[in-house]
Amino acid sequence: MTHAGYVAAGWGLTIGPVAAYVAWTLVRGRRLARQLPPEERRWTDS
């Protein structure tokens, strides 16, 4: 690989923040969902 460091940095700086955002979204979703009764969450199907 010719630009291994740059490629790793670019992909890492993409995957890292996206993963963090996804985790934050899921965690926040759970915390909020616990505060609402199920009938307010119409998507709940399981």
Place this chain on the structure above:
Amino acid sequence: MTLSATTRPPAATGDAGPAPGPPAHTGSSGSRVLGTLTIVGVVALVAFGLVISPADVNQGDAVRLMYIHVPAAIIAYLAFFVTAVGSVMWLVRKSTWWDLVAASSAEIGVLGTGICLVTGMVWGRPTWGAYWIWDARLTTTALLFLLFCGYLAIRRIPADPAVRNQRAAVAGLIAFVDVPIVHFAVSWWRSLHQDATISRLDPTIDGLMLFTLMLGMVVFLLGYLWLMVHRFRIAWMEDRIDDVGLDRALDERRAEGQPQPVAAAETDTVGAL
């Protein structure tokens, strides 16, 4: 990550009144299908982008950054377009649903422009010899990033929902209308100084590289949709908690005759976010 959502026991901590019955999260069968597809796509993109596809004749392996840079840019533009549509729909129909879509989409769009800028800079260093040059598209994206940071800042100011949505919708429109003007001004300006614009991808692009780029677009689109579903549901719940949840929680506390200031305080801060 979506898959783990199904296996985790629901509402284990129950800090603000556990909701009985179904698990408390933002997933649904639809979003799980979407999430599974996205994860498969990401694995495929990593395989094609980093291993299978060949290095470029001119750019070498730096071309592998394009497989995330270009899709991130396109998804960001799409996201901001959705924000503009949502803003118009709020202004015309006073539709809360569309306002929440606009808010969710703008946040993901800012993430997308951020990724686009970072990968663009990392790509520019070996290719142009500098992290930043005043390339027309890079400059436009940077301004777009700042414009929608302002939009998110407006959204974060606590206010009556109707007022906040109104402000945000107008701000979203102001920002979106600026995009073509910015694009035009910047590219016109840069074309005065540079004779030849450096193209990022060779027009005679290798078949496997083109496939990888297309795969990147599909994966980013799936990821955008998945994030939109979850982010929208968060916004929806925040809206509901603002509306009814807080009153109901307080009523329940009172009915118990046992005030729990800690839990109430947390409900309050979450509602104000």
Place this chain on the structure above:
Amino acid sequence: MSVPLLADSRLVAGKDLRLEWRSRVTTNQVAPFAILVLVLFGFALDADAALLDRATAGLYWIAVLFSGLLAIQRSFAIEAVDGTRDALRLSGLDPGGIFLGKSAAVAAQLLTLEVVLLGGVAILYGTDLAGVGLLAATCLAATVGIAAVGCLYGALAAGLRVRETLLPLLLLPVLAPVLIAATRAFEAALGTVGVNGWAWVTLLAVFATTYTALGLACFGSLLEDS
């Protein structure tokens, strides 16, 4: 329809300019600040005549933007006191007229500032003010655009505790194309760079028209709800 709109806007613009005339904030505070910015640029660039000559157009418009921010903040600060905002809302004036009036008042103050600053660069940077027609057209088109966006965002941020910090963050990215276009047009007028200045003035006019139209369409809803 258009006649009451213009009459309302004249009323509002007259009110703002009368207030301004009595308080003299623009002439006594904002204009000296603008000149101060020019002096500070002189310090920063080591009073290098050649460098200042090349940078004049850009420095001029940066000074206009920064001092213009103050004028815009001032224009909505006067509505925040004594419930004037509610009075304005209940006055029965056409919201579009209010928008045009406030924009016109801001634009008038900005134009005054720009004339002062032109004198400033002529004296401090030794700029030879050639191409007067192009300079005037650029100032006019840019000013209308800045005033229109400024009034939209000013109304949006009015009444918020964080408006002093929020307004620059919102305004300056939107005004970036104005800075680019006005600077290039000035460079053409002053002969620093050989570009077609009138093409840039056209872009400024498009910007001004777009945001004036958006303001006319949206200002009513901003005034209603916030």
